[in-house]
Amino acid sequence: MIAVIWAKSPHDGVHHAFPVEAMAHAAERGYAEARCSHTVPSEGLGRVAAPTIPLCAVCAYTVGEELADAGGDPGRLGTY
Numbered sequence: 001m002i003a004v005i006w007a008k009s010p011h012d013g014v015h016h017a018f019p020v021e022a023m024a025h026a027a028e029r030g031y032a033e034a035r036c037s038h039t040v041p042s043e044g045l046g047r048v049a050a051p052t053i054p055l056c057a058v059c060a061y062t063v064g065e066e067l068a069d070a071g072g073d074p075g076r077l078g079t080y
């Protein structure tokens with residue numbers, strides 16, 4: 001199962017894919033790290049229900065690859 005949460009970064013205005021585990025510990029760590037290694041302060045995470053434009057190309061590619069490897073449908077980004 002691919003467990004990521006898409007959130008908008010206040011730094012670049014782009015939506016990144018954050019592992020659920022990273023989001024769960026964002027408050028205590030003070031930040032969360034996206035799949036592309038972009039980090040965002042926990043209070044700046046703009047959590048979204050589904051990824052919208054602009055998407056981080058590196059995150060989208062990474063999640064798409066994982067979905068394909070898991071036999072999932074890479075066309076259904078956002079519904080994990």
Ligand SMILES: [Zn+2]
Pocket residue numbers: 015016017034035036037038056057058059
């Ligand atoms: Zn990213």
